[in-house]
Amino acid sequence: CATCHSGVNLGGNGYYPFGLIEKPGADILPEGDKGRFAVTETADDEYVFRASPLRNIDQTAPYFHSGLVWDLKVAVQIMGESQLGEDLTDDEADQIVAFLGSLTGTMPRVEYPVLPVETATTPHPTGDVTDVVE
Ligand code: HEC
Numbered sequence: 001c002a003t004c005h006s007g008v009n010l011g012g013n014g015y016y017p018f019g020l021i022e023k024p025g026a027d028i029l030p031e032g033d034k035g036r037f038a039v040t041e042t043a044d045d046e047y048v049f050r051a052s053p054l055r056n057i058d059q060t061a062p063y064f065h066s067g068l069v070w071d072l073k074v075a076v077q078i079m080g081e082s083q084l085g086e087d088l089t090d091d092e093a094d095q096i097v098a099f100l101g102s103l104t105g106t107m108p109r110v111e112y113p114v115l116p117v118e119t120a121t122t123p124h125p126t127g128d129v130t131d132v133v134e
Contacts, residue, residue, distance in 0.1 A: 036049070058072055
């Protein structure tokens with residue numbers, strides 16, 4: 001897995017074929033959806049997609065760019081078959097899912113600034129955008 005899902009975010013560093021060993025069915029990879037090929041028009045880029053980062057992965061269903069898989073264990077089993085040519089056992093898939101669960105971190109808290117209350121003397125925008133640009 002780490003061949004493609006590598007680096008600090010366990011992925012997000014490169015593009016790889018989805019279906020390296022076995023192309024997933026149309027229920028996962030919609031027919032005609034050729035990934036990078038749509039941008040580069042290079043035959044090598046057919047069905048090539050960004051290897052997603054796996055941090056917080058158990059919080060971010062649905063899975064794959066198609067968003068057609070909702071169960072992380074199913075997504076892991078699909079990766080096993082399509083990328084490694086491996087039929088993962090139930091137990092192996094459970095263990096990988098448990099590991100992926102350990103990649104869940106604390107989300108940063110975003111605090112929005114509170115702007116001062118508007119009063120009668122607060123300058124109003126003129127409504128003319130060119131004033132701002134100049
Ligand atoms: C040959 C490269 C490659 C290998 C090996 C590989 N993956 Fe992936 N993985 C990808 C790509 C490319 C995607 C994105 C597919 C898409 O978006 O449709 C992906 C997507 C995923 C996703 C869904 C991520 C999301 O946010 O939707 C999970 C989970 C995942 N991989 C886990 C694994 C596991 C576990 C293994 C090992 C059993 C593995 N991968 C092996 C390339 C790889």
